[in-house]
Amino acid sequence: MEDRKLTVRAVERALDILMCFTEATDLGLTEIAAKIGLHKSTVHRLLTTLEERGFVIRNAATEKYRLGIRIWELSTHMSRNEDPAVLLLPLMEKLRDRLGETVSLYIRDGDERIRIQAVQSMQAIRRVATVGARMPLSVGASSKVLVAFASTAELELLKKGPELQALADDETYWRQLEEIRAKGYATSYEEREPGAAAVAAPIMNHKGEITAALSVSGPVSRLSPETLHEFAPIIVEAGKEMGMLLP
Structure with missing residues (x-):
């Protein structure tokens, strides 16, 4: 039994190392250990x-590590038929071309959201969205959408987590989530990142469950609060169209 526990611990540690590369491409031994x-x-x-x-x-010159070819080989065998990041990419590109801003796709993972796909704006000054980035659930248009449209059971679990527990007594926050459910979209204006604004809508599957959040973001110089609300109906419709493609 003890050997089994040690084996599991070793696997967990190895996976923890691999997960470090969701935040950076190249990492040194000291960085990973920290x-x-x-x-x-x-x-x-x-x-x-x-x-x-x-x-x-391992790069012998820099003594830094990066993900190897085995990771790519595994990813090529993932089922693409139900992967939103693959299925929805053409519609995301279509939305980017229509609105001219960066389009992102987020899913919830525990108390965080992860950007699983992004289509960058073609404009010189733009919001650059990194695929794989993790962000807190407490702020941002996409975070609010993922929380607002979560099931009752999921919401109760989220309230007990570290991210939303601090907002448990914030009546303004919970009232805002009710408004988001009623409107069907959320906006954020320099909430998480100075100089950036975003508007997001849910992507629901055929069961009516939220699968992902669709977001359009850019610099506040172009995305004023008025522009965000003008974009909102377009993004809501795009989210509905994308949801029809999901199993």
Whole structure:
């Protein structure tokens, strides 16, 4: 039993190392050890194994690690038939071309949201959205959509989590979520990031469950509060169209 526990712990630690690369492309041993809170010698042993198996690559010149070819090989065998990031990309590009701003797709993972797809604006000054980025659920148009349209059971769990627990007594926040459910979209204006604004709508599957949040974002110099509300009906309709493609 003890050996089994140790094996599971080793797997968890190895996965923690791989997850570090959702925030950066190249990382050194010291950086990885600091991120996951382990001694460098332990991390080095795990990295050596991952490197031997092709899951990470070490640059001898910089002594930094990056994801290896095995990660790509695994990803090529993922089912694409139900992957929103793949299914919805053409419609996201169509929306980008219509509105001229960056379009992003977010899903909820526990107390965070993850950007799983993005189509960048073609304008010189634009909001650059990094795929794989994780953000808190407490702020931002997409976060509010993911929370507002969550099921009652999911919402109760979220209220007990670290992100929303601090907002438990914030009547303004919960009233805002009710308004978002009624309107069908959410806006944010320099809430999470100075100089950036966004408007988001839910993408619901055929069961009426929220699958993702569709967001259009850009600099506040172009996306005034008035412009966000002008864009909103277009994004809501795009979200409905995308939802029809989901299983």
